[in-house]
Amino acid sequence: MTKYRKSSTVMVFNSKGELALQLRAVNNERFPSYWDFSASGGIDEEEDDKSCAERELMEELGISADLKFISREIYTHPAWNPSITIEADISFFKALHDGPFNPDPNEVQKVEFFKLETIKEMIESGQKFHPEFITAWNKGLISSVAINKGAF
Numbered sequence: 001m002t003k004y005r006k007s008s009t010v011m012v013f014n015s016k017g018e019l020a021l022q023l024r025a026v027n028n029e030r031f032p033s034y035w036d037f038s039a040s041g042g043i044d045e046e047e048d049d050k051s052c053a054e055r056e057l058m059e060e061l062g063i064s065a066d067l068k069f070i071s072r073e074i075y076t077h078p079a080w081n082p083s084i085t086i087e088a089d090i091s092f093f094k095a096l097h098d099g100p101f102n103p104d105p106n107e108v109q110k111v112e113f114f115k116l117e118t119i120k121e122m123i124e125s126g127q128k129f130h131p132e133f134i135t136a137w138n139k140g141l142i143s144s145v146a147i148n149k150g151a152f
Contacts, residue, residue, distance in 0.1 A: 003079065005042060006089045008053035009132070010067065011145055012038035014098045018113035019146065022060060024130070025107050030080045033109065035122065036130040038095075049091035057095070061111060062102025065095035070145055077131035088132055094145050116146055 012020040020038040024031055041056040043049060053067055070092040079086045101111045114122070123129060123137065136142050 001083060002076075002085045002087055004087045004089070006049075007040060007042050008049045008056060008091045008093065009037045009040040010053050010057055011070075011092065011094045011142065012057075012061070012063075012065065012097050013094065013146065014113050015096065016113070017146060018115055019119065019142070020061075020097075020099075020101070020111055020113050021119070022103065022111050023109040025105065025109050028107065031128075031130050034128040034130050036133055037136075038111070040090075040132070043091075050093070053091070053093045060104055060107050062104070063097055065097045067093040067095050070094055071141070073136070073139075073141070075132055075135045077135060086131075090132065092136070092141065092145075116143060 014020070021035050022038060024034050024036050026033050039053070039056040039060045041052060041059070043052040047055075050067060050069070054064065057063055057065060072089070072091050075088045075090060077086055077088065099113070103111050119137075123134070
């Protein structure tokens with residue numbers, strides 16, 4: 001079975017060019033204890049993609065920041081349940097913020113900034129990452145956004 005999901009995702013970079021990743025809460029029903037984008041979530045009915053991104057930043061990280069639209073991508077990946085495939089229609093944004101964060105413990109275990117090389121090593125060592133993050137990583141989206149971080 002395939003489920004369609006429309007969402008917004010935010011990549012928060014600090015002034016050093018490091019990317020903030022969230023470790024999803026251990027009790028999260030979908031991909032618990034997986035590393036994920038800085039903030040991400042489904043777009044509510046009658047909500048636009050930017051408003052969703054702003055809401056998710058506040059809900060998950062306890063911050064607000066100026067957002068810049070990056071791209072819209074459609075990814076297909078396995079869901080948390082092996083009998084389900086997700087077709088994700090994702091609007092990507094980036095933001096500049098040096099912290100601190102005030103993560104919602106019901107959604108986020110912790111938030112940390114990482115250099116891209118460290119993230120690459122984490123992926124290669126088998127640490128668990130959300131499938132949408134891995135897809136964006138493998139397509140070069142994250143590295144291209146990081147390279148152009150000065151365009152905030």
